[in-house]
Amino acid sequence: VTTTISPKQQALAAIAELIGDAGIVALDDGERYLVDHRSLYRGRPALIVRPASTAEVADVVKLCNGAGLKVVPQGGNTGYCGGATPDTGGDAVLLSLERLRGVREVDPVGYTMTVEAGVVLAEVQRHAEAADMLFPLSLGSEGSCQIGGNLATNAGGTAVLRFGNARELVLGLEVVLADGTVWNGLRALRKDNAGYDLKQLFLGAEGTLGIITAAVLKLFPKPRARETALVAVADVDAACRLLALARRESADAVTSFEYLPRFALDLVCRHIEGAVDPFTERHRHYALIELSTAASAARLDEQLRSLLEQGLEAGWVIDAAVAQSEAQRGRLWRLRESVPEAQRAEGGSFKHDVSVPPARLAEFLTRGLAAVAAAAPEARACVYGHIGDGNLHFNFLAPPGQALKDFFASHGERVSDAVLGLAAGLGGSVCAEHGVGQLKRPLLTRYLDPVSLRLMRQMKAALDPNDTLNPGKVVPPPVP
Numbered sequence: 001v002t003t004t005i006s007p008k009q010q011a012l013a014a015i016a017e018l019i020g021d022a023g024i025v026a027l028d029d030g031e032r033y034l035v036d037h038r039s040l041y042r043g044r045p046a047l048i049v050r051p052a053s054t055a056e057v058a059d060v061v062k063l064c065n066g067a068g069l070k071v072v073p074q075g076g077n078t079g080y081c082g083g084a085t086p087d088t089g090g091d092a093v094l095l096s097l098e099r100l101r102g103v104r105e106v107d108p109v110g111y112t113m114t115v116e117a118g119v120v121l122a123e124v125q126r127h128a129e130a131a132d133m134l135f136p137l138s139l140g141s142e143g144s145c146q147i148g149g150n151l152a153t154n155a156g157g158t159a160v161l162r163f164g165n166a167r168e169l170v171l172g173l174e175v176v177l178a179d180g181t182v183w184n185g186l187r188a189l190r191k192d193n194a195g196y197d198l199k200q201l202f203l204g205a206e207g208t209l210g211i212i213t214a215a216v217l218k219l220f221p222k223p224r225a226r227e228t229a230l231v232a233v234a235d236v237d238a239a240c241r242l243l244a245l246a247r248r249e250s251a252d253a254v255t256s257f258e259y260l261p262r263f264a265l266d267l268v269c270r271h272i273e274g275a276v277d278p279f280t281e282r283h284r285h286y287a288l289i290e291l292s293t294a295a296s297a298a299r300l301d302e303q304l305r306s307l308l309e310q311g312l313e314a315g316w317v318i319d320a321a322v323a324q325s326e327a328q329r330g331r332l333w334r335l336r337e338s339v340p341e342a343q344r345a346e347g348g349s350f351k352h353d354v355s356v357p358p359a360r361l362a363e364f365l366t367r368g369l370a371a372v373a374a375a376a377p378e379a380r381a382c383v384y385g386h387i388g389d390g391n392l393h394f395n396f397l398a399p400p401g402q403a404l405k406d407f408f409a410s411h412g413e414r415v416s417d418a419v420l421g422l423a424a425g426l427g428g429s430v431c432a433e434h435g436v437g438q439l440k441r442p443l444l445t446r447y448l449d450p451v452s453l454r455l456m457r458q459m460k461a462a463l464d465p466n467d468t469l470n471p472g473k474v475v476p477p478p479v480p
């Protein structure tokens with residue numbers, strides 16, 4: 001009896017041989033790779049591989065592309081949109097970058113660091129700090145997300161206001177293209193107009209155009225002083241005015257400006273061990289403000305005090321808890337960073353990650369809440385986030401005692417239409433910082449203009465003609 005081995009099986013065998021036992025995860029042991037962070041998706045790949053070098057990544061991609069297999073890159077698997085989870089077709093190779101953990105160079109003169117894609121974000125921050133510098137990207141998932149995943153999703157986080165999104169923190173990239181070619185764009189140049197800025201193609205592309213294997217990151221002087229306060233504010237409009245004043249008063253030293261409503265703080269205090277409301281009175285709206293500076297002589301404490309006094313006089317500020325120590329600062333930040341976990345403990349949330357021009361935030365919040373109250377009066381709003389850069393997490397919880405899935409099976413469409421339609425109408429985005437993945441692909445079809453969609457499809461076809469890289473993610477299929 002002769003058995004024929006298909007080209008796909010041959011390629012899989014060649015990959016297993018090439019990568020070796022240390023780089024292969026048995027599917028039965030692969031739960032943490034196969035299910036996304038929110039447990040919305042479970043993939044069924046042909047193989048889970050963990051290459052240990054750029055050359056190995058390139059070899060795997062080349063073999064897959066040649067044999068008609070798909071490649072789904074995965075970083076820390078903390079993404080919210082199912083971007084790193086393969087489909088259930090069984091012909092994808094799930095490629096984890098977690099063994100690409102080298103820090104290739106830290107340059108204290110050029111203020112750059114060259115790191116491999118699998119380095120965990122918190123590690124990148126620590127390496128910068130050890131060299132007396134700062135890598136400012138900061139997110140709630142920083143203990144497990146990887147720099148490659150951050151760049152592939154163009155992650156935002158809590159310091160965008162001052163330092164920009166992940167995209168703005170990159171000088172160069174090394175990328176494995178869909179046919180296995182390695183593009184070496186690892187330049188550490190602040191000025192480089194030699195043709196198109198090719199790295200921008202891969203930043204925020206969620207692994208659909210190439211696999212990022214290394215990056216040259218921008219570093220900054222390490223802050224010498226930091227002031228953090230949780231401020232009870234009159235409303236979101238007051239918070240926005242306070243932010244504008246804070247930027248002026250501090251000569252733009254505002255690093256973070258985050259919004260929390262009462263409901264979010266209550267959830268955190270209920271579910272997160274050790275979380276305590278620092279105020280004796282209950283307030284409706286809070287802003288977490290952080291100022292920081294690398295100038296050793298700056299009196300940030302005086303600037304913060306003056307800012308709060310002016311805010312009080314204007315009626316924007318009601319009360320403030322100013323951190324007096326690093327431990328207190330950590331406790332204030334924990335109140336903000338623990339909101340996702342607290343929502344999960346309360347039964348999960350129906351999420352919308354939206355942004356509007358900052359000047360329209362207050363209007364967006366008021367009109368959005370009213371529209372959802374009309375569409376689903378029992379939904380519990382938990383709207384919080386990075387208001388300093390116009391990005392709100394417009395989330396809703398099911399009424400107490402009802403399962404999230406059941407409640408939003410009947411109410412979800414109306415709630416989403418209300419929130420997303422309003423955001424789009426105000427000149428905003430329906431995908432602010434969490435990316436598109438597979439979850440939000442239909443939103444692009446609905447909310448992006450036809451010319452943008454055409455350009456995206458053309459780029460995908462040009463860079464990945466066989467649809468090898470992360471198929472079914474980001475780029476919407478053409479309408480039949």
Ligand SMILES: Cc1cc2nc3c(=O)[nH]c(=O)nc-3n(C[C@H](O)[C@H](O)[C@H](O)COP(=O)(O)OP(=O)(O)OC[C@H]3O[C@@H](n4cnc5c(N)ncnc54)[C@H](O)[C@@H]3O)c2cc1C
Nearest residue numbers: 075076077078079083140146148149150152156157207212
């Ligand atoms: C508690 C919590 C808080 C969060 N807070 C924020 C926040 O404030 N701001 C924010 O933006 N996000 C936030 N996120 C979402 C998430 O952490 C980010 O999207 C993060 O950047 C994903 O990184 P990752 O390494 O986990 O990527 P993964 O989830 O593994 O992958 C994400 C996408 O990138 C692709 N990818 C991964 N690595 C590569 C690579 N090397 N090359 C090419 N493609 C690749 C994957 O295929 C997938 O499409 C949060 C998540 C959690 C759980």
